[in-house]
Amino acid sequence: MHDFLFALSLPPVARGLFAMAIAGLCFPASGVMVLRLNLVPMRYMLMHGVILGGAISLAFTLPVLPTSILLNVLLVLFMLLLKGDSSHGFGLASAAAMVFSMALASLVMHLWDVPAKDTLQLLWGSPFALSTIDIATLIAIAVVLLLYLVLNFRTISAMFFDQEIAQSLGMAVKLHHTLMVLIIALVIAFAMKLLGALLIDALLILPVMVGSKRATSLKQLLWYSCLTGLFISTFGYLLAVATDLPPSAAIALLSALLYLIPTSRKKGKTV
Secondary structure (H helix, E strand, C coil), X not given: CHHHHHHHHCHHHHHHHHHHHHHHHHHHXXXXXXXXXXXXXXXXXXXXXXXXXXXXXXXXXXXXXXXXXXXXXXXXHHHHHHHXXXXXXXXXXXXXXXXXXXXXXXXXXXXXXXXXHHHHHHHCCCHHHCXXXXXXXXXXXXXXXXXXXXXXXXXXXXXHHCHHHHHHCCCCHHHHHHHXXXXXXXXXXXXXXXXXXXXXXHHHCHHHHHHCCCCCCHHHHHHHHHHHHHHHHHHHHHHHHHHCCCHHHHHXXXXXXXXXXXXXXXXXXXX
């Protein structure tokens, strides 16, 4: 017990716990956007975009997180510009962008002699490696996400129900769709810094799937998802510190186990 408390007192471990608590509480809200807007294929594209960002940052000695975030935002804007109507997700455009990102990352690693193992470390991530700037960036992303949800909840609810009806009511559907996609890009770029690409769904998707078992409205889905994410991220992180396991693996395993627990859905309107 003394060793556990001593470990929590170490600055990298304490920063990691703080970051996981914020990410676990806020990031599942973007996971709701991913599922309700049918953006799962785009999520994979963004994950590969972060790998490209890592390769570019290593090749030109740039900070990884800002480079990855900027690259993901540019990829999303480029896809929105090309596709035009994105109301049904990005589908094939995401697959093409994913292949392009990996091909370009491979070329960057080859031409600038970037070790593949250094770039592929982004597939795992580590909350212990977060700096003060990373924490400040996380807080900023979380605030933007929460403010957007609170200030635009009515429009978001209408869009999730039916985008054509929302447009007929005079709502700026295209603008809000673009904003939500950009927020998702920011969240995924940072979530990879925490957990890595291979385990990113532990924060984004699985808490939403757990919350959807009991939620009967969009508001309940957001609350259940975020509270589930908070529990998974903090308890999984503490478990990892106590048992000397990788935090990403502990959190992902806990998230999957929690999803497997059978839960009866409340009667009422389904989300």
